[in-house]
Amino acid sequence: MPSSVQRTRVRKDPAARRAEIVTAAAEVALSEGLEAVTLRRIAEELTVRPGLISHYFPAVEDLVAQAFADAATGELDALLPDGPQDGTPTERLARFLSLTRGEAYDSISRLWINARHLSRYRPPLRERVAVQEAAWRERLAGLIRQGVEAEEFRTDDPLVAAIQILVVLDGLGVHANTDTTNRPAAIVRLAATTAERELGLSHGALS
Secondary structure, eight states, rough: OOOOOOOOOOOHHHHHHHHHHHHHHHHHHHOOOOGGHHHHHHHHHHTTTTHHHHHHOSHHHHEEEEEHHHHHHHHHHHHHHOOOSOOHHHHHHHHHHHHHHHHHHHHHHHHHHHHHHHHHTTTHHHHHHHHHHHHHHHHHHHHHHHHTTTTOOOOSSSHHHHHHHHHHHHHHHOOOOOOTTOOOOHHHHHHHHHHHHTTTTTTTTTO
16 A cells, blocks of 8 residues: 655755765766766766756866866865964974875876866866966965974975975876886985975975
């Protein structure tokens, strides 16, 4: 006998639904690449119809761009948290550099490689890549400024120092898809060595 109780369909708040879609797309981007972010693929992840995804993102290129931005911002917040933090600037920089080694950071490096390549052909993604690059530069430069104010670091231009460190990290990140198990110790420490030199720190201060 059919039940007389009708099920009430729960409709999610538009902002919550959009955030859910972006989060799912970011996870797919990190694990499978930005090319895997399609309306159908994200619909499968959320067990909804593709039409629901297209309602929030009529152009899949906008979803791809937002997925990258969400993943990159999440990684930045994990590596270099914004706002007041425990520890001295030197300790926080050392922590940041230590977290840029290993499989977790290799995953975001692969995503950046992927995004920079695809951004040549996808304007929305190109714009997001530029925004994220600026965010990473400013976040690291902000930490360096704090170190200068605390008289822990010595540099005339925190932004230039930040860019130099990030360029080294980007260069090392290019090899995220290759075997780096036999990488010499000097190469493993290259970003830290660069930071120590540019910030007037003694060798090993960021180990």
